[in-house]
Amino acid sequence: MALTREAIVTALVDIVDPDQVVTDEAVLKESSIDRFRRFEELHGVYTQPLPAAVVYVRSTSDVVKVLQFANKHGINIVPRTGHTATEGGLETVVENSLVVDGSAMNKVIKIDPVNMQATCQCGTPLLVLEDQLRELGYTTGHSPQSKPLAQLGGLVATRSIGQFSTLYGGIEEMVVGLEAVFPNGQITRIKNVPRRAAGPDIRHIIIGNEGALCYITEITVKIFKFMPENNILLGYTLENMKTGFEILREVMVNGYRPSVARLYDEEDGAYHFSHFANNRCVLIFMAEGPKGIAEATAAAIEEIVTRFPECEKVDTRYIKTWFDHLNWDATDIAQERAEIVETKNIGNTTEISANWEIINQIYETCTERMRNEIPDMTIIGGHSSHSYINGTNLYFVHYYNVVDCKPEEEITKYHWPIKKIIVEETIKAGGSMCHHHGVGKHRTPWIKDEHGSSYYILETLKKAFDPQGIMNRGTIYPKS
Numbered sequence: 043m044a045l046t047r048e049a050i051v052t053a054l055v056d057i058v059d060p061d062q063v064v065t066d067e068a069v070l071k072e073s074s075i076d077r078f079r080r081f082e083e084l085h086g087v088y089t090q091p092l093p094a095a096v097v098y099v100r101s102t103s104d105v106v107k108v109l110q111f112a113n114k115h116g117i118n119i120v121p122r123t124g125h126t127a128t129e130g131g132l133e134t135v136v137e138n139s140l141v142v143d144g145s146a147m148n149k150v151i152k153i154d155p156v157n158m159q160a161t162c163q164c165g166t167p168l169l170v171l172e173d174q175l176r177e178l179g180y181t182t183g184h185s186p187q188s189k190p191l192a193q194l195g196g197l198v199a200t201r202s203i204g205q206f207s208t209l210y211g212g213i214e215e216m217v218v219g220l221e222a223v224f225p226n227g228q229i230t231r232i233k234n235v236p237r238r239a240a241g242p243d244i245r246h247i248i249i250g251n252e253g254a255l256c257y258i259t260e261i262t263v264k265i266f267k268f269m270p271e272n273n274i275l276l277g278y279t280l281e282n283m284k285t286g287f288e289i290l291r292e293v294m295v296n297g298y299r300p301s302v303a304r305l306y307d308e309e310d311g312a313y314h315f316s317h318f319a320n321n322r323c324v325l326i327f328m329a330e331g332p333k334g335i336a337e338a339t340a341a342a343i344e345e346i347v348t349r350f351p352e353c354e355k356v357d358t359r360y361i362k363t364w365f366d367h368l369n370w371d372a373t374d375i376a377q378e379r380a381e382i383v384e385t386k387n388i389g390n391t392t393e394i395s396a397n398w399e400i401i402n403q404i405y406e407t408c409t410e411r412m413r414n415e416i417p418d419m420t421i422i423g424g425h426s427s428h429s430y431i432n433g434t435n436l437y438f439v440h441y442y443n444v445v446d447c448k449p450e451e452e453i454t455k456y457h458w459p460i461k462k463i464i465v466e467e468t469i470k471a472g473g474s475m476c477h478h479h480g481v482g483k484h485r486t487p488w489i490k491d492e493h494g495s496s497y498y499i500l501e502t503l504k505k506a507f508d509p510q511g512i513m514n515r516g517t518i519y520p521k522s
């Protein structure tokens with residue numbers, strides 16, 4: 043028989059220290075959701091079952107004890123670190139869940155400049171690690187816009203990506219080794235070696251699991267020399283996205299690796315670069331690394347862009363200012379929330395990826411359908427911000443005024459229909475519905491369409507590692 047809330051809490055305070063178990067109603071409410079439901083939250087509406095408690099774990103052994111207890115009693119576990127999730131990965135969709143918060147596990151364990159790697163506990167804020175590294179002349183190379191808030195555990199669990207990814211790669215290319223705890227309490231440590239061919243790369247069972255298979259407790263990432271003095275910024279405006287994608291492709295297929303390669307459409311460009319975009323698309327590059335490489339990369343990009351006469355060069359001082367303010371901290375989040383309440387205008391994003399051949403078609407189809415089918419839209423735009431030799435991502439940006447509906451109807455009236463258009467058109471065209479925010483709960487309905495016959499592998503992992511189904515129910519795997 044399932045334990046009551048009271049019985050769960052009573053047992054927990056025996057397992058960990060009582061001050062690690064929080065049952066305050068306000069904390070439980072904000073712990074039942076993530077950014078996906080912020081419109082409801084801002085109007086005091088909470089539609090998800092409240093968790094029984096938030097448990098602040100302090101060690102791997104705390105995680106083991108809590109997971110073993112939950113596994114024994116079939117209690118749903120929602121792992122959490124920085125609380126910046128955007129896709130419902132933190133929603134507690136099951137009654138009496140436990141949110142297991144690792145933000146107190148925040149030690150930078152070792153910075154190893156000989157082997158060029160750093161080891162941290164899961165709750166280490168990326169910004170803390172990055173600041174320590176920069177003082178020593180190093181960087182992680184990882185710079186998601188949420189860098190001031192997100193923590194290593196969540197960044198790995200979501201397969202996150204940063205603004206310099208075209209050079210450094212996504213988090214999956216940075217992680218060297220890991221420690222994680224599985225629901226039966228099994229601790230696994232994957233050792234830190236440069237490469238190995240000792241069977242499949244088991245790091246990838248953990249990276250991107252979104253708390254649906256295991257709890258990540260420790261991470262080792264690569265580090266790189268930090269040489270910002272060599273950075274070269276380039277910026278252009280141009281007529282249309284199709285040309286922009288062609289330029290990005292030329293840069294990538296000819297072997298150049300700028301750290302930043304971003305293409306904004308008119309609407310998204312106007313939002314970010316109103317002082318120079320003039321209703322045109324905006325293309326931005328940054329070359330970095332050793333001086334000779336940065337200069338050669340920038341020169342090659344300039345040569346490629348000159349082959350497209352519609353491109354007009356812009357003063358990179360504007361871009362530098364914009365770039366310096368791109369990341370979001372707690373003040374930016376608070377300001378955004380105040381604006382949403384005041385204006386009833388809210389913006390969300392959906393990120394996908396696709397090969398070069400189909401990316402422009404996906405962009406055009408999705409923006410046109412949103413324009414025709416979704417009411418009250420104020421911005422329908424997007425940008426590409428992470429490119430590869432075989433394709434790129436698209437980060438759709440969709441803002442709307444919430445009109446004539448209750449707070450709890452905002453998602454079904456606007457956010458969901460928008461996501462449905464983007465996800466379904468992308469999968470239909472042959473792209474991926476999810477480039478870097480994770481599946482969360484809100485893209486799970488399409489997970490089988492996304493993976494096709496390879497869903498067999500994903501499903502088998504869940505059955506093997508979480509046979510009781512206690513890990514983050516409804517995330518990645520449909521809630522039965």
Ligand SMILES: Cc1cc2nc3c(=O)[nH]c(=O)nc-3n(C[C@H](O)[C@H](O)[C@H](O)COP(=O)(O)OP(=O)(O)OC[C@H]3O[C@@H](n4cnc5c(N)ncnc54)[C@H](O)[C@@H]3O)c2cc1C
Binds near residue numbers: 144193205
């Ligand atoms: C303003 C803003 C900008 C953003 N910009 C970017 C960006 O540039 N690039 C990008 O990739 N993302 C971005 N995101 C999304 C978000 O920051 C990332 O998904 C980030 O990786 C989440 O990290 P977190 O520590 O906040 O994790 P949380 O929000 O706490 O959790 C995220 C997911 O990971 C799981 N999880 C958390 N910790 C663990 C753990 N220890 N073990 C197992 N599972 C765990 C959770 O259950 C949840 O499903 C942005 C979000 C915001 C709000």
